[in-house]
Amino acid sequence: MTRKALFAFYILTIAAMAAATVIEKSEGTDFVSTHIYGAWWFTLLWAMLAATGIAWIARRRLRRWSLLTLHASLAIILAGALLTHLTARRGMIHLRIGQPTATYYEDNGTDTPATRSLPFEIRLDRFDIEYYKGTKAPSDYVSALTIIDGTAQTKGRVSMNNIMTYSSVRLYQSSYDEDMRGSILAVNSDPWGIAVTYTGYALLFISLVWMLIDPGATYRKLLRSPLLRRGIMGAAALLAMAPQAARAATTLPEADADRLGRLNILYNDRICQLQTLAIDFTKKLHGSRSYRGLTAEQVLSGWIFWGDEWSDEPFIKLKDGELKETLQLPDYVSVNTFFNSDMGGYILGPYIHEYYRGNRDAFHKQAADIDNKIQLIMELRRGLTLKVFPHTAGGHTTWYAPTDNLPDTIGNDRRLYMANVFSLLYGEILKGNTPAARTIIDKMAAYQTQNAGHSLPGSVQTWAERTYNAIPFATILFMVCLAMGLVTLAAAIIRLSAPRPDTMADGRACKAVRRISLATMGAAFAALTFCGALRWIVSGNIPMSNGYETMLLVAWLVMLLSMAASRRFPIALTFGFLMAGFFLLVSHIGQMDPAITNIMPVLNSPLLSIHVSVIMLAFALLSLTFICGVTALAIAAAHRLRGSAGSTEAPLASLQLLSRLLLYPALAALGIGTFVGAVWANVSWGQYWGWDPKETWALITLMVYAVAAHTDTLPALRRPLCFHAFMAAAFLTILMTYFGVNYFLGSGMHTYA
Known part of the structure; x- marks a missing residue:
């Protein structure tokens, strides 16, 4: 009877958790937190599972210490979770620079959080966002705090993965105000539950390792099995490679495209080789790393300098879907396929408008996917993607594209250079003046070295x-x-x-x-x-x-x-x-x-x-x-x-x-x-x-x-x-x-x- 009850509670617990994750998709996190994970019956289900498990172990008179401690650790973890559920206090505190506060808002599961008192005052002295060098990608969010406890003042620092603890209250970085003069911290006080839970974790880790090395346990017995002397053999196979296709539209020679690809660019919120952008661009739009025998750098340079010609190339790969079938489109289409004056210009326009108004069926999703690819091409042709011009001021480096609005701190000569260097390069390429074109690319590389501060990757990273x-x-x-x-x-x-x-x-x-x-x-x-x-x-x-x-x-x-x-x-x-x-x-x-x-x-x-x-x-x-x-x-x-x-x-x-x-x-x-x-x-x-x-x-x-x-x-x-x-x-x-x-x-x- 005990074993059957144990099986029943075990299966019910797994089924309840699995069902909750599916219900969360339709009803939302708050719903399952309140009606499933936070419900009395879910806690009771775990309690009954633990009770029947303990009863079964007692009935079996289990004497192997490695297994006893393993199962005991699970019971301790559940006890710690129950203590946390019953005694922990959590909430949020909104701080503004220079304004001390001694209250926080407790998350009590209702639409109106309760106001609770802290055993001290807390003041925000400064909030900073730290960035990866030369980018706008945040590397950390940092709040400098002062804890005021009577006449005593304690300085502290809270950032991601760096909490501050004072008087059993722990503070975590959660969010911040857009004006950079405010910070939102998570507040947690769980003096009993964490101690018990961590004890259970420690015992669990020890027991799991002990389970593998205990001479009398099952695993060591398996290692002594005579079947380990037996084995099974197999055979081998060969691999074939696909041939290259014919060449495509006008572009730079491979050596010059490679030279251009060695320039650095701000892409994906990091400084990398232009080659990386070229490969991602080609793969996202065409589905492979090359196009008709051209390298990714040649593809990118073709779109930069000969965009009108490349707009006729069947470059965009279409996935199977309702839009492709409805419009009877081939597997590969050109940009110009979607621009037809007889059909009102951009033929995807009406579908995209319907998509953003909430029509998210398969047809409109595919239209939005194709539109995203076309936008990548348009942004490249307008130069918005080409953030290859660094400017360092006050120890901070910003990278600009040739069409960006440049700040007044950049001199007029540099403004003109940024805005016109690609046109100058194209002019030399059209004249067939290869040495001059290579000189321009080399000067762009030198410009980056001189103006990028410490944001450029090292030689080992580049290699x-x-x-x-x-x-x-x-x-x-x-x-x-x-x-x-x-x-x-x-x-x-x-x-x-x-x-x-x-x-x-x-x-x-x-x-x-x-x-x-x-x-x-x-x-x-x-x-x-x-x-x-x-x-x-x-x-x-x-x-x-x-x-x-x-x-x-x-x-x-x-x-x-x-x-x-x-x-x-x-x-x-x-x-x-x-x-x-x-x-x-x-x-x-x-x-x-x-x-x-x-x-x-x-x-x-x-x-x-x-x-x-x-x-x-x-x-x-x-x-x-x-x-x-x-x-x-x-x-x-x-x-x-x-x-x-x-x-x-x-x-x-x-x-x-x-x-x-x-x-x-x-x-x-x-x-x-x-x-x-x-x-x-x-x-x-x-x-x-x-x-x-x-x-x-x-x-x-x-x-x-x-x-x-x-x-x-x-x-x-x-x-x-x-x-x-x-x-x-x-x-x-x-x-x-x-x-x-x-x-x-x-x-x-x-x-x-």
């Missing part, structure tokens, strides 16, 4: 960016990995479902293929490592701050783990190829933006690196358990279809062992990564758990995969086929956590990741 731009890492690697993975998987399934054992010749062939596979995986791993290092050098931040970078990270981790496991499980290389290829493919064709940008202030924390990398490690391990499950199901299906007399018990058991060996460290990594994220949230926002959709689905993922570790409680999972089916299905929670929250639910502060 790294040009190297990164030159090699389409994700494109090459996903093709290599998927090709290797599919061929070796097919070979492995055929071998494992065959009724006869391998011959000696088969064994020699398998060894040769394994060496080739390992060498290929090693080369792919080295290439992806190089890619990540280049992005790190260019941005100055560890490359794990957005969806694209975390996809590369999880692919990198999958490769590393599969090579490590291949010594005892050669089929791990096949799994590694498939999952790394999948993640790289997603980064290549998905909605993720591969552009390198400055990191947001709230992400500028060392806890980001720990939080993301550890969770990505868990996802990498669990992705391999998914491939184990799919492979096992495929072997079983192939065996039935062939009507073989032999047994699949041995290969399925070996795959189950590999999957369980991956599962336990994955659970440890997922638990540690999730709750490190909670600590980071508490440091940044004063709330370690806010039921954000991605937080919620990460918890659901942890709870679902934890089921597979309880084979003593669930005997059905001891059977290999049942276990593999569960692990394959459980992977859906990872897909929902990583992709579903971003692209289906589309809400919460984690959607950037």
